[in-house]
Amino acid sequence: MIKRKLITLLLATPISLCFIFAIIFGEWKQPRELMVMTGVFSLWTSPIILVYGVPVTFLSDFLCKRFTGKLRTWFAFLVHIFFGILFGLLFPMGATLFSLLVIDINFVTLFATITAIFFWLIDEVIRRVVRSK
Structure with a gap:
């Protein structure tokens, strides 16, 4: 499991x-700089x-172990x-981009x-590939 998390x-x-x-940021126009x-x-x-992030995924695995199938996948998400x-709320940086309900969304919140x-998606893909072997 640790190997999967590091990958x-x-x-x-x-x-x-x-x-x-x-x-x-629109850097797709300059692939070398990207x-x-x-x-x-x-x-x-x-x-x-x-x-x-890695401890969060371990926590997610722990919390989701009682679920199976799509319910486990969506709960992990x-x-x-x-x-x-x-x-983003613990480490705010930059101006508020917009407010969602009562949460101010800044750059760190959006990027995190x-x-x-992506971390969830790749972990799920690797989990399914390993399980299918």
């Missing part, structure tokens, strides 16, 4: 950063994701989303939530 970390970090830079930015920021954010938003979605 997820190594895949989800650059993929989520590449998505953020390409879609939100790859350099992704590489540099992956080195910077990987320790943060290792310390915060909600756990990841919750902790992505919580990270996007990263949590």
Whole structure:
């Protein structure tokens, strides 16, 4: 299980950063700069994701072990989303982009939530591939 989480970390970090830079910042027009930015920021954010994100996925696995099938998958998704938003609330940075209900969404909240979605998605794919073997 630890091996799966580390592989997820190594895949989800650059993929989520590449998505953020390409879609939100429009860097898809300059692919060379996109790859350099992704590489540099992956080195910077990987320790943060290792310390915060990996324990969240272990918690998600623990909380979801009593569920099966799609219910477990969606509950794990909600756990990841919750902790992505919580990270942005605990470590706010930048101006408020918009308010959703009573939560102010800033850059950190948005980026942490996007990263949590990719982390959940890649972890689920790896889980199913390993289980099918």
